[in-house]
Amino acid sequence: MFIYYYEWGEAMRRKDDQKQLSIKQAVIKTILAEGFHGASISKIAKAAGVSPATVYVYYDSKDAMLRDIYKEYSEDIYTYVVKRVTREMDGKQLIESLVRSYYNYITEHGEVFYFVEQFSSCPALVNNCRNRHNRSQVGMLLDDLKKRQVIKNVDNITITALMFNPVKSIALQPEVRPEVKSGVLEDLIRMIQDALLKKQP
Amino acid sequence: MFIYYYEWGEAMRRKDDQKQLSIKQAVIKTILAEGFHGASISKIAKAAGVSPATVYVYYDSKDAMLRDIYKEYSEDIYTYVVKRVTREMDGKQLIESLVRSYYNYITEHGEVFYFVEQFSSCPALVNNCRNRHNRSQVGMLLDDLKKRQVIKNVDNITITALMFNPVKSIALQPEVRPEVKSGVLEDLIRMIQDALLKKQP
Amino acid sequence: MFIYYYEWGEAMRRKDDQKQLSIKQAVIKTILAEGFHGASISKIAKAAGVSPATVYVYYDSKDAMLRDIYKEYSEDIYTYVVKRVTREMDGKQLIESLVRSYYNYITEHGEVFYFVEQFSSCPALVNNCRNRHNRSQVGMLLDDLKKRQVIKNVDNITITALMFNPVKSIALQPEVRPEVKSGVLEDLIRMIQDALLKKQP
Amino acid sequence: MFIYYYEWGEAMRRKDDQKQLSIKQAVIKTILAEGFHGASISKIAKAAGVSPATVYVYYDSKDAMLRDIYKEYSEDIYTYVVKRVTREMDGKQLIESLVRSYYNYITEHGEVFYFVEQFSSCPALVNNCRNRHNRSQVGMLLDDLKKRQVIKNVDNITITALMFNPVKSIALQPEVRPEVKSGVLEDLIRMIQDALLKKQP
DNA sequence: CATGAATGAGCGTTCATTCAT
DNA sequence: TATGAATGAACGCTCATTCAT
Numbered sequence: 001m002f003i004y005y006y007e008w009g010e011a012m013r014r015k016d017d018q019k020q021l022s023i024k025q026a027v028i029k030t031i032l033a034e035g036f037h038g039a040s041i042s043k044i045a046k047a048a049g050v051s052p053a054t055v056y057v058y059y060d061s062k063d064a065m066l067r068d069i070y071k072e073y074s075e076d077i078y079t080y081v082v083k084r085v086t087r088e089m090d091g092k093q094l095i096e097s098l099v100r101s102y103y104n105y106i107t108e109h110g111e112v113f114y115f116v117e118q119f120s121s122c123p124a125l126v127n128n129c130r131n132r133h134n135r136s137q138v139g140m141l142l143d144d145l146k147k148r149q150v151i152k153n154v155d156n157i158t159i160t161a162l163m164f165n166p167v168k169s170i171a172l173q174p175e176v177r178p179e180v181k182s183g184v185l186e187d188l189i190r191m192i193q194d195a196l197l198k199k200q201p
Numbered sequence: 202m203f204i205y206y207y208e209w210g211e212a213m214r215r216k217d218d219q220k221q222l223s224i225k226q227a228v229i230k231t232i233l234a235e236g237f238h239g240a241s242i243s244k245i246a247k248a249a250g251v252s253p254a255t256v257y258v259y260y261d262s263k264d265a266m267l268r269d270i271y272k273e274y275s276e277d278i279y280t281y282v283v284k285r286v287t288r289e290m291d292g293k294q295l296i297e298s299l300v301r302s303y304y305n306y307i308t309e310h311g312e313v314f315y316f317v318e319q320f321s322s323c324p325a326l327v328n329n330c331r332n333r334h335n336r337s338q339v340g341m342l343l344d345d346l347k348k349r350q351v352i353k354n355v356d357n358i359t360i361t362a363l364m365f366n367p368v369k370s371i372a373l374q375p376e377v378r379p380e381v382k383s384g385v386l387e388d389l390i391r392m393i394q395d396a397l398l399k400k401q402p
Numbered sequence: 403m404f405i406y407y408y409e410w411g412e413a414m415r416r417k418d419d420q421k422q423l424s425i426k427q428a429v430i431k432t433i434l435a436e437g438f439h440g441a442s443i444s445k446i447a448k449a450a451g452v453s454p455a456t457v458y459v460y461y462d463s464k465d466a467m468l469r470d471i472y473k474e475y476s477e478d479i480y481t482y483v484v485k486r487v488t489r490e491m492d493g494k495q496l497i498e499s500l501v502r503s504y505y506n507y508i509t510e511h512g513e514v515f516y517f518v519e520q521f522s523s524c525p526a527l528v529n530n531c532r533n534r535h536n537r538s539q540v541g542m543l544l545d546d547l548k549k550r551q552v553i554k555n556v557d558n559i560t561i562t563a564l565m566f567n568p569v570k571s572i573a574l575q576p577e578v579r580p581e582v583k584s585g586v587l588e589d590l591i592r593m594i595q596d597a598l599l600k601k602q603p
Numbered sequence: 604m605f606i607y608y609y610e611w612g613e614a615m616r617r618k619d620d621q622k623q624l625s626i627k628q629a630v631i632k633t634i635l636a637e638g639f640h641g642a643s644i645s646k647i648a649k650a651a652g653v654s655p656a657t658v659y660v661y662y663d664s665k666d667a668m669l670r671d672i673y674k675e676y677s678e679d680i681y682t683y684v685v686k687r688v689t690r691e692m693d694g695k696q697l698i699e700s701l702v703r704s705y706y707n708y709i710t711e712h713g714e715v716f717y718f719v720e721q722f723s724s725c726p727a728l729v730n731n732c733r734n735r736h737n738r739s740q741v742g743m744l745l746d747d748l749k750k751r752q753v754i755k756n757v758d759n760i761t762i763t764a765l766m767f768n769p770v771k772s773i774a775l776q777p778e779v780r781p782e783v784k785s786g787v788l789e790d791l792i793r794m795i796q797d798a799l800l801k802k803q804p
Numbered sequence: 805c806a807t808g809a810a811t812g813a814g815c816g817t818t819c820a821t822t823c824a825t
Numbered sequence: 826t827a828t829g830a831a832t833g834a835a836c837g838c839t840c841a842t843t844c845a846t
Contacts, residue, residue, distance in 0.1 A: 015830070035325045037238035041816060051832045053818080062816060121322050123375065124236050154388040157377065158367075161385075162392060165366035166359075174324070176358065184362075187355040191363055195396035217805085242841060252807045254843080263841060417809070437727045439640035443837060453811045455839080464837065523724050525777065526638050556790040559779065560769075563787075564794060567768035568761075576726070578760065586764075589757040593765060597798035619826085644820060654828045656822080665820060 020058045023048045024069055028115045036118045067129050070119045073112050075135060080105045082137045091150035091197055094141070095163070096189050102164050103185055106171040107178075117172075151196045163192055221259045224249045225270050229316045237319045268330050271320045274313050276336055281306045283338045292351035292398055295342070296364065297390050303365050304386055307372040318373075336361075352397045364393055422460045425450045426471055430517045438520045469531050472521045475514050477537055482507045484539045493552035493599055496543070497565065498591050504566050505587055508573040509580075519574075553598045565594055623661045626651045627672050631718045639721045670732050673722045676715050678738055683708045685740045694753035694800055697744070698766065699792050705767050706788055709774040720775075738763075754799045766795055 026048035030039040041062055045052040059065035081101040089097060106113045120126050142159055145151045151159070170176070170184050227249035231240040242263055246253040260266035282302040290298060307314050321327050343360055346352045352360070371377070371385050428450035432441040443464055447454040461467035483503040491499060508515050522528050544561055547553045553561070572578070572586055629651035633642040644665055648655040662668035684704040692700060709716050723729050745762055748754045754762070773779070773787055 019830090035323045037323075038325065040814075042814080052816085053832055053834095054830080056817070057830060057832095118322065121319065122236055124239075152388075152392070154392070155381075155385055157371065157374070158385045158388045158392070161367035161370045162363075162389065165370045166362035169362045169366045170358065173358070174328075180356075184356055184359045187353075187359045188363065191353070191355070191359070191396040195392040220806095241839075243839085253841085254807055254809095255805085257842070258805065421809090437725045439725075440727065442835075444835080454837085455811055455813095456809080458838070459809060520724065523721065524638055526641075554790075554794070556794070557783075557787055559773065559776070560787045560790045560794070563769035563772045564765075564791065567772045568764035571764045571768045572760065575760070576730075582758075586758055586761045589755075589761045590765065593755070593757070593761070593798035597794040622827095643818075645818085655820085656829075657827055659821070660826065 015057075019048075019050065019054070023050065023055060023058060023065075024072075027065065027069055028111045031115050031118060032111050036122065063125065066119060066125065070116060070125075071129055074116050074120070076109070076112065077102065077105045077116075078135045078138055082141065085141065091145055091148075092193055094145070095151075095193050095196055098138070098141075099163055099167055099189050099192055100185070103167050103171055106168065149198060152198055159196060162195055166192070220249075220251060220255070224251065224256060224259060224266075225273075228266065228270055229312045232316050232319060233312045237323070264326065267320060267326065271317060271326075272330055275317050275321070277310070277313065277317075278303065278306045279336045279339050281310075283342065286342065292346055293394055295346070296352075296394050296397055299339070300364055300368055300390050300393055301386070304368050304372055307369065350399060353399055360397060363396055367393070417459075421450075421452065421456070425452065425457060425460060425467075426474075429467065429471055430513045433517050433520060434513050438524065465527065468521060468527065472518060472527075473531055476518050476522070478511070478514065479504065479507045479518075480537045480540055484543065487543065493547055494595055496547065497553075497595050497598055500540070500543075501565055501569050501591050501594055502587070505569050505573055508570065551600060554600055561598060564597055568594070622651075622653060622657070626653065626658060626661060626668075627675075630668065630672055631714045634718050634721060635714045639725070666728065669722060669728065673719060673728075674732055677719050677723070679712070679715065680705065680708045680719075681738045681741050683712075685744065688744065694748055695796055697748065698754075698796050698799055701741070701744075702766055702770055702792050702795055703788070706770050706774055709771065752801060755801055762799060765798055769795070 023044070026044045027039065030044050030047050034043060041055055042052050045055055048055075055062075055065065059068065081098050084101045085094060085097055138160065139156050142151070142156050146153050166188055167185065170181055170188065173181070176184075224245065227245045228240065231245050231248050235244060242256055243253050246256055249256075256263075256266065260269065282299050285302045286295060286298055339361065340357045343352070343357050347354050367389055368386065371382060371389065374382070377385075425446070428446045429441065432446045432449050436445060443457055444454050447457055450457075457464075457467065461470065483500050486503045487496060487499055540562065541558050544553070544558050548555050568590055569587065572583055572590065575583070578586075626647065629647045630642065633647050633650050637646060644658055645655050648658055651658075658665075658668065662671065684701050687704045688697060688700055741763065742759045745754070745759050749756050769791055770788065773784055773791065776784070779787075
């Protein structure tokens with residue numbers, strides 16, 4: 001008589017990456033549609049096309065799920081902006097690039113950005129997970145500019161606050177039309193350059 | 202058994218206002234303590250020292266209640282900053298005053314500010330109520346400065362984005378110590394002045 | 403205009419004792435019918451004719467509810483048996499009375515007794531609540547008999563184990579007919595008397 | 604991908620038995636640790652080191668599994684006590700042996716005994732399975748003693764109720780220290796002898 | 805006006821069981 | 826045979842809201 005044992009190989013890998021992805025997308029989509037507190041597991045599961053119980057195959061709890069997705073995306077925007085910087089850029093160009101990339105990321109990845117923002121604004125959730133990897137890449141960039149006397153020698157949190165928060169608030173304005181936003185963005189870039197760059201004698 | 206009181210006067214009326222006020226304070230306090238989605242009617246009622254049913258004497262629904270309170274406080278910060286501007290101030294001083302007042306409001310009225318921020322960040326809620334009264338007072342101030350060629354002639358939403366958002370993000374950082382924030386605030390004010398003021402030849 | 407305040411009096415006492423009683427009865431009945439682990443809140447609520455949420459008006463949690471009901475009934479049987487003892491009884495009669503009363507209680511209050519037994523047999527539950535009030539009345543009775551040299555001078559837990567456990571096991575046998583149980587009870591009483599009473603020279 | 608093994612012998616067979624055994628042990632262990640209603644299939648499977656689905660290879664359902672295990676162990680204690688009886692024992696010794704063995708079984712096989720007790724106390728489960736094999740061996744022993752006029756001529760259920768239930772209740776008391784239990788057991792044995800043995804003229 | 809009681813709907817989660825491999 | 830994935834049903838419980846007084 002034959003006895004067969006199944007080998008734990010590729011064929012048996014049944015934890016479905018596609019399914020987990022669709023859950024993640026459903027989370028982000030549902031939170032955008034229903035707000036953070038309106039995104040229940042059952043709504044998310046319905047949006048993902050799975051049973052509520054299936055969510056718990058992939059995540060230990062709702063909080064853990066949100067935290068995992070947050071961790072995955074929280075630093076995404078900084079990776080994005082840093083990747084678009086090149087060596088040839090001078091200080092002025094670099095500031096423009098960073099601000100513009102930040103804006104572009106928001107328009108291109110609105111749902112994800114919105115999710116991260118929502119999550120960040122809830123202290124109860126965000127306090128449990130800290131990861132500052134790619135953000136620090138921005139910090140290194142700024143440190144270099146300061147050393148090279150290109151930008152003013154102030155704390156990085158001051159610089160990033162000035163560079164990213166105004167453009168964020170513009171990008172998220174639901175009432176302002178994109179064309180207007182473009183113009184505003186140009187003005188903003190000039191003004192941030194004025195604020196940050198050292199005046200050359 | 203019913204007991205009747207005939208006397209009806211200011212004292213009686215004030216009692217009701219008092220109750221509504223304590224509900225409002227309870228809302229803001231509870232949302233700070235428990236987060237937006239942890240602030241249930243029963244918790245709020247308990248914090249206010251009334252029955253859950255009493256809340257519905259003053260408000261039609263939970264959403265209506267939050268909206269009412271939001272409307273009451275959403276523009277509070279702009280009233281605050283405008284009130285602290287005086288006629289003698291030149292452009293530079295005016296910018297400093299606006300930014301500093303904005304920062305002071307957040308530190309002094311943290312609970313209210315937190316509530317307004319939380320509410321604002323939920324589109325489902327905020328879309329139903331728009332009021333731009335006191336913010337426009339800031340707009341008038343800026344328009345005047347632009348007409349007098351003191352600050353650059355750009356859209357007001359650009360200016361306010363640059364003036365208020367960086368300082369907000371600094372003020373809300375939970376990890377940064379107040380002493381550090383003070384220094385950052387000074388730097389920020391200088392840089393916002395550099396960004397906004399017209400360069401004098 | 404009239405203002406009336408409601409006095410918190412008998413008329414306003416709306417927490418319905420009858421409803422709480424019907425919940426208690428539903429608990430006991432449902433546990434008998436469905437077993438301890440089959441008695442869910444929703445089944446209990448249905449049996450009591452209320453909404454599941456209503457249960458939580460009267461009890462903080464399911465465990466607290468079971469514990470409350472247990473505490474109310476756990477010593478009931480000892481109250482019952484002690485109450486049926488009279489001063490005139492000699493040792494032999496007293497033993498007969500205690501055993502017979504214990505048996506009668508079980509047949510008369512089968513549901514309650516079953517609930518208490520089920521609860522007692524779950525260590526996780528019973529460890530959180532200890533009350534030994536009426537049981538100790540039995541202990542005092544036995545101490546007196548020992549002092550008066552009527553029964554053997556052994557530990558009370560030994561005596562109660564011998565007096566009550568055999569009759570309990572008989573009473574709970576579902577397959578044995580009541581007539582047979584009567585005969586068995588008589589035999590049991592004689593033998594327990596033989597076991598406990600000091601032999602007179 | 605499938606891998607085939609041809610060799611099929613005792614070793615293979617034993618492996619399956621081993622797996623079923625480890626499931627059985629996991630059931631008993633988990634019920635002791637988590638209580639009857641805390642012993643879910645997934646917890647049991649985890650404790651046994653198998654997948655939840657594997658349990659259903661060996662048993663049709665959870666109830667069937669519990670019933671099977673119950674049937675296997677329910678009469679174990681009577682096999683145990685009967686095996687420790689020898690021909691040379693007189694009536695007094697025999698009673699002592701039975702009672703003491705019963706006590707020893709409980710202390711030695713606490714987990715199994717606890718499982719059987721828990722199962723027995725749930726009518727919904729126990730009603731579906733009846734087997735009185737080894738218990739009847741005790742009955743034959745008692746019948747013989749009665750015929751030989753050593754013990755009183757009463758129904759066997761009366762005798763077993765008196766012999767086994769008190770000692771069970773003592774053995775299961777979690778608060779009483781083992782040393783105390785020893786003394787109680789001695790007293791109990793004397794008293795059960797007094798109750799059961801025919802008085803010699 | 806003010807309340808504690810009451811509730812249907814929904815929450816996050818776990819269950820016993822089945823499926824696909 | 827053995828498995829991790831998948832699930833409908835049910836769990837205990839809380840919610841915003843209404844009811845009866």
